[in-house]
Amino acid sequence: MAEVSRVPSLASGSSGRAPSVEELTRFERARILGARALQVSLGAPILIEVPVELIDPVEIAEREFAAGVIPITVRRTRRAG
Numbered sequence: 001m002a003e004v005s006r007v008p009s010l011a012s013g014s015s016g017r018a019p020s021v022e023e024l025t026r027f028e029r030a031r032i033l034g035a036r037a038l039q040v041s042l043g044a045p046i047l048i049e050v051p052v053e054l055i056d057p058v059e060i061a062e063r064e065f066a067a068g069v070i071p072i073t074v075r076r077t078r079r080a081g
Helices: 026-041 057-067
Strands: none
């Protein structure tokens, strides 16, 4: 049986379709990574095991995102029209 990834994928910009629930746009991904990096830089607990020499909050946030453990959700509103 194939494994299912917990990490949402990026929406393909070339397809011209709206992103589904499982996909994140590049803007949503950037917002999540930026918010999480800020939290880490302000002393929030790191949710994954990282090497001792890794101190860059952005890199830590990217690794947490890849592991699928960032507790941030995206709420999308539907446009009228």
